Amino acid sequence: MFLHERTGAAALKSMAAAGRSVADPARVFAVMDHIVSTRDRSGDATEVPGGSAFITETRAAAETAGITLFDVDDPDQGITHVISPELGIVLPGLTLVAPDSHTCTQGAFGAFAWGIGSSEAEHAMVTGTLRIQRPRTMRITFTGALQPGVTAKDMALFLLTKHGAGGGSGHVVEFAGEAVSALDMEARMTLCNMATEFAAVGAIMAPDTVACDYLAGRRYAPDPLPDWSDLYSDADAQFDTEIVIDANGIAPMVSWGTSPEHSIPIDAIVPHGPGRAHDYVGLTPGDRIEHTPIAAAFLGSCTNARLSDLRAAATILDGKHIAAGVVALAVPGSRAVKRAAEAEGLDKIFTRAGFEWRDSGCSLCFYAGGEGFAPGSRVISSTNRNFEGRQGPGIRTHIASPATVAASAIAGAIADPRKIAG
Incomplete structure (x- = not known):
């Protein structure tokens, strides 16, 4: 699980006030990303009125809880959904949550990743579990190949244009097809990132050699990497909803x-x-x-x-x-x-x-x-x-x-x- 300074302190302080502790601190990470200054962050500076309190309180609460914090001046600091893959924290087959709707970004690695609220974050830290309503399944297949100058962002916006901002409601979306397989990992993350704008619970892609090559040697990734080659949908798998899009017809x-x-x-x-x-x-x-x-x-x-x-x-x-x-x-x-x-x-x-x-x-x-x-x-x-x-x-x-x-x-x-x- 990941926390950030805008909501992390609230979950950690509420947990501590109830006399509870993190079940497994090694599985919980916190980062300063949402309101930290991108101009001058010396002295916990932020342009957000009262924002420094979010930073200092999250730092103190993370230390008390014994969880890993990527602080304001940490060389590995960055946006949650950027640094987690960079460090090999997200891995195929994992469940990963954070109080941020764009957590679905990390489904690009074959993880089940989705955004939660602060109270759910507290529950997940203490128990290592969450109860959710079983989502429906949707496969979105992009056939063909993208034209020059067209990107994963354009794929996502095209999908939203054709099927609406509520088109994925209640579903976990699996992105598939030759146009998806041709994307590098950073582009795959862009596509999965936008699944929350489609109202999807989360997004996922089958991990392949591209994903494994990306994760190899990352700090938190196991060495050697496990065999994740069986993490894919069966050829005869049935989805509640199927959408097919010709990638060749997408423009910027x-x-x-x-x-x-x-x-x-x-x-x-x-x-x-x-x-x-x-x-x-x-x-x-x-x-x-x-x-x-x-x-x-x-x-x-x-x-x-x-x-x-x-x-x-x-x-x-x-x-x-x-x-x-x-x-x-x-x-x-x-x-x-x-x-x-x-x-x-x-x-x-x-x-x-x-x-x-x-x-x-x-x-x-x-x-x-x-x-x-x-x-x-x-x-x-x-x-x-x-x-x-x-x-x-x-x-x-x-x-x-x-x-x-x-x-x-x-x-x-x-x-x-x-x-x-x-």
Whole structure:
């Protein structure tokens, strides 16, 4: 189980107040990621009013409970769903929970991973068990191959567009098909990450040699690795729901409204949707989404802030500069990602292009009352949610792939990354 500073202290303090202790401290990890500053974290600094208390209380409670903490200045600090795979904590066949809805990210390794509440976290720590309603099963098969310039993020948004934000409700989704097998592990994590936007209980993929190669040599991974080759669905397995999607027909996607299901191909026009969504975003049916001016670009989050994401954006940004008036941030998903990116010189590409290069954390994936974009700004973002106010008061968020974020920052408007040569 993973805890973070926004909810971890509450679960740990409640447990201690009841006179209970963690059943197996070796299975519980905590990290500072949600409200930690990505600018200057010295002295537990955070832009969130009162946020330092969350950090200090989680630190104290984790020490008392005897669990592993990746603290503010730990070299392995980062976003929960980024560092857990990096360190080999998640493994095929495991059950993994955290009080965070995007825990489903880690199902990419063949683990059953899902988000829980603080009271459930307390129960899980004390007993090592949780009671849940048995979910239904759904298989989503992506056939064929992705076109150049199309990513796992586009696959997820296409699914949401076709089957709705509630399409996976009550189900554990298994992603399958040749287009899924062709993805690297970081792209697989992106696809599973978005399963919670599909209202799924969780997402899962059969572990293969790609997953095993990724985990080999990681700190918490066993050596040698066990044989996980039998962790797959039988050929004649029956699912409650089956969805088949031709990956060849997917284009770069971008959201236009206030839900991830409000997404369209980047060369399409805004469709008719809920009036409130149109009013909030300021786009009307028939408008072209491409060339819509933006004020800011955000590259980060547990969805798209891994090394491959930064590389994809840097390829487009190299030798170019963002448009005048655009504010752009690059926030690595972990300190390990940050170090690797800097070793490749990616940070220099970002800063020369006009991006601000930050430390790791959740940052402006969500607004917690601290740092924010200017009220009413239109932002292109590699995050997972475009809800009203998600990135700040009145902020109009368009979610897309890292490549689309980079291309749009250069153009000063929502732009097709296929049209901007790397």
